Every structure is written in C-alpha cells, then in structure tokens.
Amino acid sequence: MLALLHTSPVHVPVFDALRDDAHPGLELRHHVDAGLLDRARREGPEAVAGAVMAVLRQAVAEGARAVLCTCSTLGGVAEAAAAGAGVPVLRVDRPMAAGAVAAGPRVLVLAALESTLAPTAALIEEEASRVGRPVEVRTRLVAGAWRRFEAGDTEGYVRAVAEAADAVTGADVIVLAQASMAPARESTTARVPVLASPAPGLAAGAAAARLGHLGPGVHADE
The missing domain is CATH 3.40.50.1860 (Rossmann fold)
Structure with missing residues (x-):
C-alpha cells in the first residue's frame, strides 16, 4: 500500500x-x-x-x-x-526535477504559490549536481493564480498557468512546480517540454x- x-x-x-x-x-x-x-x-x-x-x-x-x-x-x-x-x-516532484535536468540546462520554474519556488529550484539544482550536469534555474510566480485555486475557480487557475507557460522564452524546459498545475500541460502552446509531477x-x-x-x-x- x-x-x-x-x-x-x-x-x-x-x-x-x-x-x-x-x-x-x-x-x-x-x-x-x-x-x-x-x-x-x-x-x-x-x-x-x-x-x-x-x-x-x-x-x-x-x-x-x-x-x-x-x-x-x-x-x-x-x-x-x-x-x-x-x-x-x-x-x-523529484522525478520531474530529474526530467528537467535531462531536458536541458535552462530550466524555468512556474509556481502559483511563492513558498514552492525556492524548494523546487533547490531540488532541481540538487538533481543537476547528482548527475554532474550544469543547470540554470529561473523561477516565476503566476500572479493571481493561487487566489483562483483557493476560490475553486479551477478553470481560471489552469488557464492562468497555461498562459504563463505560453509566455516563457529562453528556456529549454518548463517545470510546473505544484501538482495542481498539471492540467495546464494539456492547453499550453509552449514550444519546449512542460513537465508536471503527478x-x-x-x-x-x-x-x-x-x-x-x-x-x-x-x-x-x-
């Protein structure tokens, strides 16, 4: 179990x-x-x-x-x-972090909750160190998304995350820091891999x- x-x-x-x-x-x-x-x-x-x-x-x-x-x-x-x-x-999120490191050195972390940014970035850097690969981690908070999540506006929450992913430039891979963000993978038009943890x-x-x-x-x- x-x-x-x-x-x-x-x-x-x-x-x-x-x-x-x-x-x-x-x-x-x-x-x-x-x-x-x-x-x-x-x-x-x-x-x-x-x-x-x-x-x-x-x-x-x-x-x-x-x-x-x-x-x-x-x-x-x-x-x-x-x-x-x-x-x-x-x-x-550890397997997702390992996947991000394998995808390329420029990793952009999206989060709806600020308290998630630092732990996720640290985890990706830890995974990069574990396999001896260089990594540059940037983080970005999806403004207003968490308020929508807390209000039960799941559709609006997912849409905000997807739009934030669509706007990312200069990254080899995008990491969705929170498990609740995973559905945004289905609607984003990002040109790089978008990884989710569940x-x-x-x-x-x-x-x-x-x-x-x-x-x-x-x-x-x-």
Whole structure:
C-alpha cells in the first residue's frame, strides 16, 4: 500500500485516476491536511516537521510500505523525516526535477504559490549536481493564480498557468512546480517540454511501495 500526503483534497481524484490508468491494483491511502500548508506558509516548512512525522507514522501504522508527499512546499521536510518513519518517503516532484535536468540546462520554474519556488529550484539544482550536469534555474510566480485555486475557480487557475507557460522564452524546459498545475500541460502552446509531477511521482511511489526499502532521495529506477 502506498500512502499519499496531500495538502488539498483536489489531489485525491487526480492520483486515483492516475493509479487506475497506469498502476491498476495499487492500493492508495490518502491523508489530507490543508492546515500543514497554511502553517508552512506562515512559519516556514520546518515548523510542520513534527506534524508531518505524525502523519508518516500513522500511515505506517495503517500498513503503508511507502509514502508519497504531493505538496512541493513540504517535500523536503517529508524526505528528511524518512529515517524516523521506517519506510521510503518520497516527494512527488523529484522525478520531474530529474526530467528537467535531462531536458536541458535552462530550466524555468512556474509556481502559483511563492513558498514552492525556492524548494523546487533547490531540488532541481540538487538533481543537476547528482548527475554532474550544469543547470540554470529561473523561477516565476503566476500572479493571481493561487487566489483562483483557493476560490475553486479551477478553470481560471489552469488557464492562468497555461498562459504563463505560453509566455516563457529562453528556456529549454518548463517545470510546473505544484501538482495542481498539471492540467495546464494539456492547453499550453509552449514550444519546449512542460513537465508536471503527478504521473512520474506516482510511478516512483508505486515502485517504492513494491520494493519497500528505498531511502530518501533514492530513485526507484536505480
């Protein structure tokens, strides 16, 4: 069983659909806590480390063989807690970051939430260092997008993200920093690859749940 830590309930049907399409038979257990993100935005991600660990321990107690954190703001905190959890703990955006590094040295990160920019950029730089490739990471906040997301205007949110991707120049690849931004891939006209985290992240989580022994930051295909 793979447990997923979400900070919004909108992710539950997205990952269920991905499971049904690509990983039939994989049992998912969803843990949703929007308050974790709210507190992390106010006080910094480290402020919720204890609460994240509590979720991880609950997931393990319920039978999880691995945990996938779908919140990019909290991904680093979740990975850091893996040693105390006793099972692999993965961040959903790590496989996407590896894909971005492979696509080219000029990476543009789009985010709807400012607290996601720095962790995502740091993750891409970490992946570049891991494979010994040069990388230049730029970040851009999609103005007003998060307000639309919070208001339930999913269509407007996705449209704003797609328009921001369309306007990108001077990049080899565009990274959509948050899992909720993934649908914008379907409508963007960007001329470079646009990467989203849910599908590759779930694939890594599924592999970790099967193997049950991968550590933090370790790739499921290694």
